Amino acid sequence: MITFQGVYKYYSGIAVLQNVSFNIEKGQLVFITGPSGAGKTTLLKLIFGSEFPDEGEIKVANFEVSNIKQREIPQLRRAVTFVFQDFRLRQDLTVFDNVALPLRVIGEKEKDIKQKVMDALKDVALRHKADSIVKTLSGGEQQKIAIARAIITNPQIVLADEPTGNLDPEASQDVIALFKRINTKGCTVVIATHNSDFFRNKQYRVLTLKEGKIHEDASSFSN
């Protein structure tokens, strides 16, 4: 589903990722961890096609991301969705309209949108907030809406960059639980986080980055 082969990425001549190679299978839940500046965000951006490698090959869900054309990127982003630390929601719109946005982008009919949005909001337990304006909601609720928006089109892969970075511990646990639930439905989930509590003592694959290199690729349970 996701393949990195000898990937290098430089910013102003400084290597942010060096010779990164790994493979993520369909339906896996993978945590990417490491200290700040290890290259976690860059790695996710490379998967999402918002950055491109300077060397090496990246394949994501049938897309050759390392050589992807600009016109193919919208298609890639329909197969791979992203949940950000800062949510990236339209603060002026209602919860419903935010979650409906990806469906409108792909031209779904309005009558189908309503049902799908309500189902997605039910999944994140925020159905009752459908008509609320996003900016009136708490950080935890906003992140759940961002997750609902990410899953509404049934993507093959969901990426999350520090999704709990702005949340309190309780809301963080809820959000991680949500991702795990999404993964059980067959969706590949890749979460970048520096919080090891989410995968400690559990059987998840953990890629540890250090100074732009894969320091460790293991199941956390085996550590």
Add this chain to the structure above:
Amino acid sequence: MKMHLHSAIKGLWFNRWSTLLSIISIGICFFIFTGFFLLLYNVEIFTKKLSTKAAIVIYLKDDTGRTEISSMIEQLKKMGVFSRIQYISKDEAIKEMKNLIDPALIELIGYNPLSDTIEAFIKEESLQNIEQITKNIKKMQIVDDVYYPAKIIVGLKTIRVTLWNLAIAGFCLISIAILFIIYATVKSFYWKKTEEIEILKLLGATPSYIRFPFLVEGGIIGLGGTIFAGILICLVYFVLHSKSFSEFLPAVTQIEFPVEIFGLLPVLGMFLGIISSFFALGKIKYQ
């Protein structure tokens, strides 16, 4: 489509003051544009009217017989370049002259100095070949001399060409001004929506999806500008045709006003709006 329209109208309302300012500026541009057009249109009509009144005067040799004159008139008709051919005998000509000059003066000469003439009114579409036509007529046996109002025709030609050149330059400048106003307006709307657009890109929106509301906004601004210009034109028209004004300057009422322009202006406005919006957005990049 409905959603894009809604988004465009919402965007325009959100930026209503800059939208209004753009519409007024574009309206004034279109008003000047229409002014140029009307000037050109009326000059065309005027020159056409004037040029069809211009006739080639063919002076015939003395003692030309009736049959030869009739056969010449037939020959001229066959050329197909004249709208009207009129024979004036030297006797008729002197009669007319006596109406203009004191008959006693003419009597002093003692004989009729005038020639038999043929006045041939040239068709508008043949006007540009007048020199060649004149040359051909001159070659005819019974023709003594040929006169045509060369100065008037050349003068009209020069006025037309100059006005056309001025109008083309004016159209271009005004079109550029309109394009630039819409370009700048839509570009500012685009910058204001940067965050919104970034979110759409993250959600897999295609460039055309992102562009569409802005194209609609540009089209609406262009259309609004033409509507404003239309209102100005109507106001000016009614002022010019008002009783007090037409009494003071009656020639103004002679100005021809093609109503088709009210159909063309909105189309042109929308077209320019969409084109300039397209360029204002540039290439949508995902990196």
